[in-house]
Amino acid sequence: MPDTPPPLAPVELGAYFSLMEVAGLLRHAVEQQLREEGDLSYVQFQLLARLALDSPSGSERMTDLADGVVYSRSGLTYQAGLLEKAGLVERAPSPDDERSVTVMVTAAGRALIERVLPGHVEVVRHQLFAPLSEAGTRALGELLSPVREHMRAAPPRSAGARRRRR
Amino acid sequence: MPDTPPPLAPVELGAYFSLMEVAGLLRHAVEQQLREEGDLSYVQFQLLARLALDSPSGSERMTDLADGVVYSRSGLTYQAGLLEKAGLVERAPSPDDERSVTVMVTAAGRALIERVLPGHVEVVRHQLFAPLSEAGTRALGELLSPVREHMRAAPPRSAGARRRRR
DNA sequence: AACACTTGCTTCGACTTCGAACCAGCGCTA
């Protein structure tokens, strides 16, 4: 039997649990606001926001979207379908690569993001940042940023399954 | 039209996104390990762990469990059913309050937790704490702990719907 | 004691999410 690793120190446990719980509760709160003000789920908001705010062209390939949002491919297909049905986004085959599909925000999509963003910001501010000082906020970002990079280095989620093939 | 709030500063955005992404990826990683080594979902692990490690009596009421794990009541009913079918917990009507149900870990449940815990700890250590210094870890916990408290102050999730009645 | 209100849990239906299986286009090598 292999040595069991030393248990997590109380400090670590506290950090770990707090992190998970805070993220969970925050997501809940945000989701509620988005649902009420824009009839969007958190994932849908993420997708729209990424397209509308982070992408210069307002469009991305499906797989890149899936990777960016930590989503399975099939799940993304589903959500993209919903967003398209709602007229917030359009799908078109990519010109250079016949297999891939590019997703693009529509004007309606951009408008919706603009509409829900202020409320979104309010919620995040109240829930997450209210108990933190200016310095605390900065520190939090600086602590988590390297962790984020570290985790991203691992294989992207959208593939995942495929690679398991012998 | 009301004033729109000032947008989140880049520092805040960074902290917010990092937090959500780190939590999401970590959950993914942990879930995978739990699935492989113990055939448990993250939620099931949380429930078992709470009963086996946090509760002196090894038992809790359904609602308290739901609140502690940020879970809807109906979802908990479902999961408790699964865990019971697997022989990891037992449900019994509470002696003092005829309505409420007490959930208790079985020996098998405790054994399973013991079995998966080391691997769990390994994953958390590698994924979350590897890029952090000792001091960083402590700082992270100290930053998030007040936020956690702050968010918990809001109404618990398991009720939520009910209170909306006029 | 009878009434209404609240609380604890379950049932139900609708919606998400995931992974496995699948098809089709790309790229490499022979």
Place this chain on the structure above:
DNA sequence: TAGCGCTGGTTCGAAGTCGAAGCAAGTGTT
């Protein structure tokens, strides 16, 4: 250019999640 593996997306079935509705037991009011 024929063949083979690889990659991008979708489809499909199984599982998880939630809120609304429902039932039973407690609490309080008159």
